[in-house]
Amino acid sequence: MPVEITVPDDVSPGQKLLIDSQPVAVQQAVPVTTAIVVPSAPFLTTCPHCHQNVSTRVTRKAGLVPWLACLGLACVGCCCGCCLVPLFIPDLQDTSHFCTNCDTFIAKRSPLKAAAAASSSSSS
Ligand SMILES: [Zn+2]
Numbered sequence: 001m002p003v004e005i006t007v008p009d010d011v012s013p014g015q016k017l018l019i020d021s022q023p024v025a026v027q028q029a030v031p032v033t034t035a036i037v038v039p040s041a042p043f044l045t046t047c048p049h050c051h052q053n054v055s056t057r058v059t060r061k062a063g064l065v066p067w068l069a070c071l072g073l074a075c076v077g078c079c080c081g082c083c084l085v086p087l088f089i090p091d092l093q094d095t096s097h098f099c100t101n102c103d104t105f106i107a108k109r110s111p112l113k114a115a116a117a118a119s120s121s122s123s124s
Contacts, residue, residue, distance in 0.1 A: 056097035
């Protein structure tokens with residue numbers, strides 16, 4: 001990489017110059033690996049797309065956990081409709097958060113990841 005040097009006027013041709021070259025410190029972004037627990041309810045955040053402070057819009061969808069709970073309830077004899085109850089429990093559903101201003105996806109909460117993050121934070 002070429003470096004531009006300004007030579008002082010009082011330097012005669014042939015005279016040696018001592019150039020103090022200091023290495024430029026390059027700061028690298030260290031990825032943060034702490035688990036952020038996303039709540040299941042709407043929360044206030046700064047949108048990464050439009051940079052507005054917004055309260056998130058939440059959509060819920062039955063993921064793996066409520067279906068496994070349904071299967072478990074069906075296996076123990078709840079097969080007259082009550083095995084479908086876990087599909088309607090909000091804390092068991094996957095929750096997606098969107099910006100209310102620009103509708104950008106912000107975060108997702110899975111009950112399995114939330115439980116893992118809660119157990120890892122409580123153990124340390
Ligand atoms: Zn936004």
